[in-house]
Amino acid sequence: LKRLVELILNRYFLYNKKFASISASFGNPWKYIPIDDNGLMIDKLEESGADVVHLSPANHFPTGIVMPVTRRLELFEWVNRIRKRYIIEDDYDSEFRYTGRFILPLYAQDTQSRVIYMNTFSKSLVPSLRISYMVLPPRLLERYEQTMSFYSCTVSSFEQYTLARFISEGYFERHINKMKNYYREQRHKILAAIHASPLAAVSQITERNAGTHFVLHINTKLTEAEVRKAALAADMCLSFYSDYSHNTEENNGCTLVINYAAIEADKIAAVIERLSSLFPECNQIS
Incomplete structure (x- = not known):
């Protein structure tokens, strides 16, 4: 608990990879659990021997997988089986869901006080605000108040009261509500631009109608290293799926993580055109 709170008080907003690195630096043993189309695999979690699991059930990054009810129930069965087990729910951008009903966080469904809820305003407001928060189960909150209430928050009172x-x-x-409409329109424009470009013939899009990113797999003869080099030459900074993967197996083609939150609407067509130019397969399409 102390180490977790130290991370929060230092205002780090963490994806799994960074969370793992920082946790490991404190000497905590860490294992990565495989996922399938429904998210984290509970049988593999059980095999790992872990007592605490950190995950983002509302929008796994970067796959965008939303954990369904059946898998959530399995997760609760796992955590409730042994008293010392806990779930750390990283709910970093659940506000941005564009279709279907709002999905309750695990914390709201927890009946045994086994979920530690984490969120941030970095996505919903602005990253420079650097305000994150954590909601502890009553038993851990009592422990925190007894042993760690002397910690000072590093966020100024002015910013906290303003928020x-x-x-x-x-x-x-x-x-x-305004940002959901904005990102929905951004998503529509960039998907339409891809479908209208040569990329459409050589790529597949994986997106879950949530968040501010999607996965784009491009069937190309280029290696990932060659795509990185070409992107740098074209003054493009690309995010690759492999940057977030711990699977060392080589896959055919190139898989990108496309974050459209910061792309200016009037530049989307130009961005997709430049991206297409990196791949010889696109240049062969008239």
């Missing part, structure tokens, strides 16, 4: 008022007066909810 509290922003939320209490309804501005945050209106902001989220």
Whole structure:
């Protein structure tokens, strides 16, 4: 608990890879659990011998997998089986879901106080705000208050009170609704641009109607190293699926993680055109 709180107080917003590196630096043993189309595999979690699991059930990064109810129930069966087990729920961008009903976080479904809930305003507001928060189960909250309440928050009181008022007066909810419409339109424009480009004939898109990114697999004879080199020459900074994968097996083609949150709408067509130019297969398509 102390090490977890230290991470929160230092205002780190962590994806699994960074979370693992920091946790390991404290001497905590760490294992990566395989996933399938429904998210984290509970049988592999059981085999790992872990007592605490860190995951993002609302939107796994970078696959975008949303954990279904059946898998969530299996996860609760796992955590409730042994008293010392806990789930760390990293709910980093659950606000941005564009179709279907809102999915409750695990914390809201937890009946045995086994979920530690984490979230941040880096996605919903602005990264420079650097405010994250954690909701502890009553038993851990009591322990925290007894042993760690002397910790000082590194976020200024002015920013905290401003954010509290922003939320209490309804501005945050209106902001989220506005940003959902904005990102939905961004998503529509960039997907339409890809479908209208030569990339459409040589690529497959995996996206889950949530978050601000999707996965783009391109069937190309180029190696990933060659694509990286070509991208740098074209003044493009690309994010590759392998950057977030711990599977060392080589796959055919090139898989990119496309984050469209910061792309200016009037530059989307140009961005996709430049991306297409990296691949000889696209250049062969008239």
